[in-house]
Amino acid sequence: xxxxxxxxxxxxxxxxxxxxxxxxxxxxxxxxxxxxxxxxxxxxxxxxxxxxxxxxxxxxxxxxxxxxxxxxxxxxxxxxxxxxxxxxxxxxxxxxxxxxxxxxxxxxxxxxxxxxxx
Amino acid sequence: xxxxxxxxxxxxxxxxxxxxxxxxxxxxxxxxxxxxxxxxxxxxxxxxxxxxxxxxxxxxxxxxxxxxxxxxxxxxxxxxxxxxxxxxxxxxxxxxxxxxxxxxxxx
Numbered sequence: 001x002x003x004x005x006x007x008x009x010x011x012x013x014x015x016x017x018x019x020x021x022x023x024x025x026x027x028x029x030x031x032x033x034x035x036x037x038x039x040x041x042x043x044x045x046x047x048x049x050x051x052x053x054x055x056x057x058x059x060x061x062x063x064x065x066x067x068x069x070x071x072x073x074x075x076x077x078x079x080x081x082x083x084x085x086x087x088x089x090x091x092x093x094x095x096x097x098x099x100x101x102x103x104x105x106x107x108x109x110x111x112x113x114x115x116x117x118x
Numbered sequence: 119x120x121x122x123x124x125x126x127x128x129x130x131x132x133x134x135x136x137x138x139x140x141x142x143x144x145x146x147x148x149x150x151x152x153x154x155x156x157x158x159x160x161x162x163x164x165x166x167x168x169x170x171x172x173x174x175x176x177x178x179x180x181x182x183x184x185x186x187x188x189x190x191x192x193x194x195x196x197x198x199x200x201x202x203x204x205x206x207x208x209x210x211x212x213x214x215x216x217x218x219x220x221x222x223x224x225x
Contacts, residue, residue, distance in 0.1 A: 045162065045205060047214040060213040061119075094161055101167065103209020104152055108161035 002027035004109035018082040022095030033098035038091040122217035141189040141206035150210040
């Protein structure tokens with residue numbers, strides 16, 4: 001059974017870059033779409049973007065200018081970089097797999113809280 | 119972006135009650151609608167896809183219906199383990215968007 005696990009710093013300073021990695025176990029990253037979704041404390045979920053196993057990406061226009069999602073098939077991982085962060089980027093960041101059926105998030109990581117603060 | 123709304127924002131019901139949550143899209147999304155259940159401190163769990171398709175392993179007391187702009191999630195007999203926040207999500211067009219959630223509580 002596929003499992004996802006996020007890793008990365010839990011604290012990032014304002015104006016710096018937030019970097020997270022999602023490790024995929026129990027299956028290959030060489031299929032499907034791989035997503036990042038975030039949830040500010042007490043608020044709703046926000047889709048950040050996704051990457052296909054071929055490397056093609058889609059981003060939420062609200063974040064597109066600051067986001068990069070990349071894939072490392074040799075390590076079975078994919079990553080998120082969010083530049084120029086502010087306190088508004090404080091959130092739980094989930095990685096998630098989209099099934100063969102576009103738009104359905106069937107497997108999720110546990111989601112670490114990333115706080116933006118000096 | 120397609121805007122999703124949900125009602126009620128919170129719901130208190132007794133064990134055994136039939137409960138219904140509604141989700142409305144700002145434009146026609148056909149049946150491109152999923153429902154998720156999120157328990158405190160956990161990741162969301164997919165319950166229903168394509169508006170009415172119950173995921174494997176999800177109890178049959180959960181059901182979904184609707185198409186176009188109006189959708190419902192029904193729990194036929196509320197159980198204590200159903201305490202959670204429920205979110206709808208559209209995938210008719212990018213960016214994918216979620217509703218604000220409905221927090222379920224037991225009376």
